[in-house]
Amino acid sequence: MTFGALSDRTRRVLACLVKDYIDSGEPVASATLSRRPGLGVSSATIRNVLAQLEDMGYVSQPHTSAGRVPTDLGYRYYVDMLLETRRASRDISTVEARMREQAGDAPLFDQLLSSASHVLFEVSHHVGFAIAPSDMHAIFQRIEFVPLSASRVLVVMVARGNHVSQKVIELNEDIAPSALTQAANYLNAEFAGLSLDEVRQAVLARLEEQRTLYDELRAVALTLARTTLEGIQSPTAVFIDGASSLADDAEDANGVSMSTLRTLLRMVEEKQRLVRLLDAYLDGPGVAVVIGAEHPDPQLHACSLVVAAYRDGARRGAVGIIGPTRMHYSRAISVVDGAAVAVARFLRDQN
Amino acid sequence: MTFGALSDRTRRVLACLVKDYIDSGEPVASATLSRRPGLGVSSATIRNVLAQLEDMGYVSQPHTSAGRVPTDLGYRYYVDMLLETRRASRDISTVEARMREQAGDAPLFDQLLSSASHVLFEVSHHVGFAIAPSDMHAIFQRIEFVPLSASRVLVVMVARGNHVSQKVIELNEDIAPSALTQAANYLNAEFAGLSLDEVRQAVLARLEEQRTLYDELRAVALTLARTTLEGIQSPTAVFIDGASSLADDAEDANGVSMSTLRTLLRMVEEKQRLVRLLDAYLDGPGVAVVIGAEHPDPQLHACSLVVAAYRDGARRGAVGIIGPTRMHYSRAISVVDGAAVAVARFLRDQN
DNA sequence: GCTGGCAGTCTCCACACACGACTGCTAAAC
DNA sequence: GTTTAGCAGTCGTGTGTGGAGACTGCCAGC
Numbered sequence: 001m002t003f004g005a006l007s008d009r010t011r012r013v014l015a016c017l018v019k020d021y022i023d024s025g026e027p028v029a030s031a032t033l034s035r036r037p038g039l040g041v042s043s044a045t046i047r048n049v050l051a052q053l054e055d056m057g058y059v060s061q062p063h064t065s066a067g068r069v070p071t072d073l074g075y076r077y078y079v080d081m082l083l084e085t086r087r088a089s090r091d092i093s094t095v096e097a098r099m100r101e102q103a104g105d106a107p108l109f110d111q112l113l114s115s116a117s118h119v120l121f122e123v124s125h126h127v128g129f130a131i132a133p134s135d136m137h138a139i140f141q142r143i144e145f146v147p148l149s150a151s152r153v154l155v156v157m158v159a160r161g162n163h164v165s166q167k168v169i170e171l172n173e174d175i176a177p178s179a180l181t182q183a184a185n186y187l188n189a190e191f192a193g194l195s196l197d198e199v200r201q202a203v204l205a206r207l208e209e210q211r212t213l214y215d216e217l218r219a220v221a222l223t224l225a226r227t228t229l230e231g232i233q234s235p236t237a238v239f240i241d242g243a244s245s246l247a248d249d250a251e252d253a254n255g256v257s258m259s260t261l262r263t264l265l266r267m268v269e270e271k272q273r274l275v276r277l278l279d280a281y282l283d284g285p286g287v288a289v290v291i292g293a294e295h296p297d298p299q300l301h302a303c304s305l306v307v308a309a310y311r312d313g314a315r316r317g318a319v320g321i322i323g324p325t326r327m328h329y330s331r332a333i334s335v336v337d338g339a340a341v342a343v344a345r346f347l348r349d350q351n
Numbered sequence: 352m353t354f355g356a357l358s359d360r361t362r363r364v365l366a367c368l369v370k371d372y373i374d375s376g377e378p379v380a381s382a383t384l385s386r387r388p389g390l391g392v393s394s395a396t397i398r399n400v401l402a403q404l405e406d407m408g409y410v411s412q413p414h415t416s417a418g419r420v421p422t423d424l425g426y427r428y429y430v431d432m433l434l435e436t437r438r439a440s441r442d443i444s445t446v447e448a449r450m451r452e453q454a455g456d457a458p459l460f461d462q463l464l465s466s467a468s469h470v471l472f473e474v475s476h477h478v479g480f481a482i483a484p485s486d487m488h489a490i491f492q493r494i495e496f497v498p499l500s501a502s503r504v505l506v507v508m509v510a511r512g513n514h515v516s517q518k519v520i521e522l523n524e525d526i527a528p529s530a531l532t533q534a535a536n537y538l539n540a541e542f543a544g545l546s547l548d549e550v551r552q553a554v555l556a557r558l559e560e561q562r563t564l565y566d567e568l569r570a571v572a573l574t575l576a577r578t579t580l581e582g583i584q585s586p587t588a589v590f591i592d593g594a595s596s597l598a599d600d601a602e603d604a605n606g607v608s609m610s611t612l613r614t615l616l617r618m619v620e621e622k623q624r625l626v627r628l629l630d631a632y633l634d635g636p637g638v639a640v641v642i643g644a645e646h647p648d649p650q651l652h653a654c655s656l657v658v659a660a661y662r663d664g665a666r667r668g669a670v671g672i673i674g675p676t677r678m679h680y681s682r683a684i685s686v687v688d689g690a691a692v693a694v695a696r697f698l699r700d701q702n
Numbered sequence: 703g704c705t706g707g708c709a710g711t712c713t714c715c716a717c718a719c720a721c722g723a724c725t726g727c728t729a730a731a732c
Numbered sequence: 733g734t735t736t737a738g739c740a741g742t743c744g745t746g747t748g749t750g751g752a753g754a755c756t757g758c759c760a761g762c
Contacts, residue, residue, distance in 0.1 A: 029724060042736055047725065065724045066742045106503055143494045146509050148701070152457055156499050156507050156515065164507060164517045168457040174656040243594055244616035251609045258602045265595035350499070380755060384730045393705050398756065416755045 005294065006056075010082070010260045011322035012039060014051045014058055018070045018078040022326055027067035072292035072325065075304070079289045088330040089335040095119055099297050099342055106350070109163035113239045116319050116343050121242030123335050124325030126249075127264065130273060130343070132316030137199040138163055143187050145224065150248035153180065159196065161312060161350050169227045175220065183221035191225075200229045238271035251322045263299040282309050282318055287337045292325040306332045308340035313345045319343060355406075362432070363390060364400045365409055369421045369429040374549040375675055378418035413610030423643035423676065426655070430640045430680050441688040445694075450693055457701070459513035464590045467670050467694050472593030477600075477674030478615065481694070482626060483588035487548040489514055494538050494666055496531040496575065504531065506579045510547065512701050514665060520578045526571065534572035541568050542576075546665075551580045589622035600675045607653050607675045614650040615673065633669055635662050638688050643676040657683045659691035663698045670694060 006014070016036055020028045029051060036045040043273040050068050053059045058074040061067070082088045095116075103115035111268060113130035120128025138159035151171045158164050166211070191199045204226045206218070250261045267273045276298070281288040290305040304327055307320030319339045321332055368389055371379045381397040384390060390397070400525040401419050404410045406588040409425040412418070414501070420430070433439045447466075454466035464481035465526045471479025489510035502522045509515050521638070542550045554576045597615050600607040618624045628648070633637040655678055658671030672683055 029722090031724080043724095044726095045734085046737055048735090061725085063724095064726095064741090065722090068726070081752055104519075106499075106521060108505075108517055108519060116723080142496075142497050143509065146493050146495075148457070154459075154509060154513060154515070154525065156495065156509075158505060158507075162499065162505060162519055166459055166504070166515045168455075168459060170457065209700055243619060244613055244620055247609060248615040251613075258598060262595055262598040262602075265598055269595055270593060274740095290593055378755090380757080394755095395705055395707090395757095396703085398758095399704090402757080413754085414712055414759095416753090418708090419754065668735095 001269065005094060008040075009041075009051065010049055011270050013046060013073060014053055014070075015078060015081065017050075017068060018057060018074060021070055021340070022234050022328055025326060026064055026168075027069050027152060029067035032067070055081075066167050070293065075291045075329070076294075076326060077166065079291065081334075082288075082306040082330050082333060083287070088333040088337075089244055091334040092338040092341050093337040094123065095335060096345070098122065099339075100299075101276075101348070107162065107346070109159075110162050110237065110239075112162075112346055113237070113319075114241075116194065116339055117239040117241040120335065120339055123246065123319045124323070124328075124332055125242075126245050126321045126332070127240060127242045127268070128319075128321050128326060129238065129240045129274060130277065130319045133312055134315040135159075135165070136200075137195050137313075137315045139313070140191050140194050140196055140199050142192065143184055143225070143228070147175075147177045149179055150174040153224070155224070157228065161347050167228060167231070169224070179217070182217055183224055186218065186221045187225055194224060196229060199225070203229065214309075236271060236275045238274055238276070240268050240271060243268050245323075261303045263297075264303065277305075278307060278318055278320075281305075281307050282308075282316055287333050288342075289329065289333065304329075306336045308336045310340040310344040310347075312344065357428075360390075360392075361400055361403065364397060365404055365421075365425060366432065367421060367427060368401075368410060368455040369425060373679055376677060378413055378420050380418035397469050422659055423645065424640045426676060426680070430642065430684075433681050433684060434638070434640075439594060439684040439688075441690040442677065442685040443651055443692050445474060446686060446689040447696065448695040449473065450690075450697070458513065458697070460510075460512050461588065461590075462698055463513075463694065464588070464668075464670075465592075467690055468592040470688065471670060471672050471690055472596065475670045475672045475673075475674070475679075475683055476593075477596050477678065477683070478591060478593045478619070479645055479672050480589065480591045481630065481668075481670045481690075482668050484663055484668040485587060486510075486516070487551075488546050488664075488666045490664070491542050491545050491547055491550050493543065494535055494536050494576070494579070498526075498528045498531055501525040504575070506575070508579065510521045518579060518582070520575070526686070530568070530571055533574075539569065540575055547580060550576070554580065582641065585627045586623060589625055591619050591622060591625070594619050596674075611650060611653045614648075615654065629658060629669055629671075632656075632658050634665055635660075636652075638684050638691075640680065640684065651653070655680075657687045659687045659693040661695040661698075668694070 013033060016033055016039060017028050022030065024082065030046040031045040033039060033046045034041060039046070049061060054061070054068065057071055058077060059068040060071050062069060065097060097113045098119045103111045103117060107115065109132070113132055116130040117128040138161070140157070142155045142158045142161055146156065148168065150155050151174050153169050153171065153175070155167045155169055156164065194202065203222050207222050209224065246261050246264050250258060250319045281290065287306060287308045290306060293301045295303070295305070296300060303322055304318060305322050306329070307318050309316050309318050320336050323332070354681050364384060367384055367390060368379050369385065381394040382402060384397045385392060385394040390478060401410060405412070405419065408422055409428060409473060409654045410419040411422050413420060422475065423521050449470045450466045454462045460483070464483055467481040468479040471481070489512070491508070493509045493701065495507045499505050499519065502525050504520050504522065504526070506513065506518045506520055542553065545553065554573050558577065594616060597607070597612050601609060601612045632641065638659045644654060645657060646654070646656070653675055653676060655676045656671060656673050657660050657680070658670050660667050671687050676682070
């Protein structure tokens with residue numbers, strides 16, 4: 001899309017109106033805009049322009065005797081302008097510095113994402129989130145088995161990027177601690193450097209061969225590995241921070257009603273809903289912005305989402321923020337963009 | 352405290368009023384109470400009793416022509432009655448069954464507490480929380496070192512109760528993977544079964560001896576152990592679930608204003624505030640209830656807290672719920688009591 | 703000591719009214 | 733043709749009034 005459809009002046013008026021409204025939260029009157037430097041025309045002229053913009057669906061009036069408010073389409077136009085003109089430059093340094101302050105130089109994977117979500121909240125004053133890539137593409141580094149009882153084992157698996165996961169597994173028959181150590185050694189020597197998905201496939205393949213051969217040690221090791229990898233991929237790790245900002249949004253009633261607040265708080269709890277919501281936006285490069293009614297879920301029509309994907313080798317995760325449609329987009333975009341780059345850098349430095 | 356100060360009938364009226372108010376949320380009129388079975392007196396008599404109760408500070412009127420509402424003192428009297436007469440019987444089975452459903456038979460420690468907080472939320476429809484005991488008294492079970500780079504090591508420490516913790520540590524000088532394995536073996540053989548606090552002391556003591564002796568392996572192992580244990584105790588693990596219920600509480604304006612909501616959401620984020628809040632109530636046996644203005648923090652005057660400590664050997668943690676002062680106390684008490692017992696049982700079964 | 707009845711009080715709701723904030727339109731000026 | 737000033741019109745907000753309804757407090761009688 002190009003800006004051709006609107007005249008230069010019309011575009012400036014729209015941009016001015018959106019900015020004013022984002023700052024003030026009040027419907028913007030034609031007289032207010034005419035006093036703005038840059039638009040050297042009278043309020044009557046502005047009124048004509050606004051009438052046009054209203055016809056085209058970019059702004060609307062809450063009631064006849066009120067100023068104009070941007071519609072979702074108006075925000076969309078404004079945001080596209082920001083994105084195309086790169087006026088919202090990416091802000092890596094602030095985010096990276098604050099993350100380092102929080103999580104240190106060599107954070108665990110979970111700490112890294114948790115601090116990313118926290119910093120996004122702190123800087124934007126909206127709900128910040130960070131989503132881990134699917135575990136199946138993580139690079140297997142090491143596994144350890146800790147005997148808990150005769151038939152119960154604690155598995156600790158380490159993947160590249162300081163990514164540690166744990167699981168308790170129940171065995172059909174008792175197993176000696178020494179056998180566990182041997183099993184771990186075998187698996188570590190054999191599979192280090194493969195993705196978890198590849199490990200899973202290799203394990204299944206070898207178990208198939210194993211039926212005919214007879215090697216007690218290997219059989220135990222492979223069975224343990226299979227059980228461990230069984231439930232790994234299911235819930236994607238999600239980190240969210242700043243739910244308290246929702247109360248602020250609801251208070252000055254930015255169109256964020258109590259029911260929207262509830263929906264968002266629920267989403268903060270059932271984090272997997274957020275993952276599903278984001279799936280559609282993870283592919284594109286750079287920052288994606290989803291505004292109000294563009295959301296498939298009607299409950300979210302009062303909210304906007306600013307999200308950017310980050311890469312970790314072949315894997316993709318995402319960071320972003322959720323706030324009211326009336327949000328400071330240029331700042332949000334630069335911060336989210338910066339956070340995505342910062343997270344990717346941290347991960348690169350670890351490997 | 353005994354109930355002597357109030358006549359039998361007066362007490363029954365108060366209990367009835369509190370129950371009615373908890374159910375309806377509306378100020379209770381004398382006529383409503385007189386229709387209640389059990390209190391076979393006319394509304395005029397009830398009015399006399401209510402006037403007395405008001406003088407004593409157990410109930411109040413929002414305005415002259417309204418019914419009565421219990422004060423915090425009224426709730427306190429009612430709750431003490433519940434606690435003394437054991438009318439709120441402990442409900443272990445519901446909680447335990449739901450926790451088992453959620454977390455399985457052998458949950459990791461974190462999963463156990465997380466599911467406890469979730470179940471408390473589900474059954475009470477208020478914010479549920481679970482707080483881990485201080486890590487320093489956990490029983491050391493096993494340590495593993497995973498080399499990340501020449502001078503960077505991932506430490507995985509397992510304590511009794513499926514309690515896994517991780518940490519990345521930075522070394523002053525490079526170290527060989529084989530040395531790490533030996534160090535882990537040494538520490539595991541030497542210290543298993545001690546509390547982390549005891550381990551820390553033993554490590555420091557041996558490092559002191561070590562200065563004169565000369566044993567490369569031990570020196571490395573002990574230094575690693577010291578670094579690992581340095582930052583362990585600081586933040587107490589806290590699990591909270593059900594923040595979305597706060598929106599419900601605020602919606603039907605149970606005296607839970609937007610600012611209270613914000614305070615609670617903040618507390619859900621800065622979990623350590625909750626820990627500090629609870630410190631005072633962890634000592635007593637059974638369930639503790641803190642009602643409205645009994646809270647030191649004025650922001651919490653619209654909230655009540657129901658909390659019970661659980662034991663894990665010598666360690667103490669806590670579970671509980673937070674809701675509006677108008678809460679279904681008898682149910683809350685039995686559920687929280689049950690959850691504390693259930694958590695303790697899970698932990699006993701693991702050891 | 704309990705009860706019925708009654709006057710008094712206060713909230714809540716509906717309606718009316720005036721004020722103020724903008725707009726849309728029109729006619730004149732550039 | 734475009735821009736501007738001016739003015740009439742519209743609608744939300746704040747205020748005030750009145751009546752209905754809900755309870756209470758008090759008093760006199762049982």
